[in-house]
Amino acid sequence: MITVGLIAVPPMQLMSLAAMTVLQTANSLADDPAYRIELVSEAGGLVVTSVGFGVDTRPIGDARFDTVLVSAFAGTQAPSPSLAASVGRLAADARRVGSFCTGAFVLAEAGLLDGRRATTHWRQLSRLERAFPRVRLLRDRLYVNDGKFWTAAGMTAGIDMMLAFVEADLGEEAARAIAERMIMERRRPGGGMQVSSLLTLNPKTDRIEAVLTFAKKNLKTRLTVSQLADVAHLSPRQFSRSFHAATGQSPAKVVERLRVEAAHAMIVASRHSLDTIAAETGFADRERMRRAFLRVHGRPPQDLRRTARELAAA
Incomplete structure (x- = not known):
């Protein structure tokens, strides 16, 4: 079973949770669930979301995951050095590491995107470029894969990235079946434009x-x-x-x-x-x-x- 850890960064954007529906749907369509998902945070306990209510998490501690994801978060606060260090430790042992929207700032703070191609929401591209000039930003991408590191532009682009994960793990037919179950008009490639x-x-x-x-x-x-x-x-x-x-x-x-x-x-x-x-x-x-x-x-x-x-x- 593929273990997936979603790191909740407050105030967490709910679209990060919505993207996990792709993996939940993959489990529901299979005879044996393919994914085990855990919601974690730096300190554990309730993490406030961008709409005000909290979600329960467990501390990162000494956790290990096959796939590590960093949630999007509202606001422009810089990621804490301790969180970046925790993400760096998890990433070292993970097969795959990804972020949704502003979660890319956490990966960049941890030094994981230095010299790598990445993206984020179009409204945050200039800010990410100024803060982390060593990141090779791609502006017209829904998501970017560079080695084991993935970054999604944000909002519904996270769903597209998760479908790409499923395709890599379970095959194209599984990804297509999930898109149909989720009533998606079509599966968008990572190179799609952020603004239609x-x-x-x-x-x-x-x-x-x-x-x-x-x-x-x-x-x-x-x-x-x-x-x-x-x-x-x-x-x-x-x-x-x-x-x-x-x-x-x-x-x-x-x-x-x-x-x-x-x-x-x-x-x-x-x-x-x-x-x-x-x-x-x-x-x-x-x-x-x-x-x-x-x-x-x-x-x-x-x-x-x-x-x-x-x-x-x-």
Whole structure:
């Protein structure tokens, strides 16, 4: 049985506990439970959560775990040196070490991320970079694996990382079955973008929402203004005005962002050539995809592919 210790750092973010549902579901789907999970803390006893109630923990003491995880925590307080020392001791004996969101600060304080690739929630990236310049931060990742060390971006990205753990431990079919049981639309690869274009657009009308959904499902096609206007049941002129009012951008600009997002996911999760990815995501050719990446990300897709290969090699 795989022993998993989740270190609760106060005030603990509840999404760290939610991510453990992946392992609980793995146990429920198997004839014999694969995981034994313990909630521990530096001193033991009740640990306050970010919503105010406490959770019971046992002291870290001389515990040993196959997998050590550090919870996310609210606020900007620096991890205590004693906690970092405890985490360092646990990590030395563990097969796998991970963190959720701000838990990466604890791993970094313990010196475990020096020279390693890592990530955290997009709102904390700059703070982590300033505090621990030796960490090689990756900004457009849901989770990062470097050796035995894993870091998740935070919130629901922790669920994606835990599914990756299950896939490594029990196989792809087990991870897929858990995602289905948890009613997840899809399993996201670690290289997915932290902030989705659809979320940031936040359209105010059902018509524009329907257009965005249609566009995302049909990126390989040409997607003209007239075609999108037909989906919205508006004339092209009315549609262009309504779309800009709802999103603050032109239809062409938004479609480009959606294509870049889709290409981004394919680059980090597949071995397809950049020419194939450009065709599959609706770019006329590789060069147009490169220019779009420069406009959206400030770097070409070749850089993203290079980073993905380095991570795979690591």
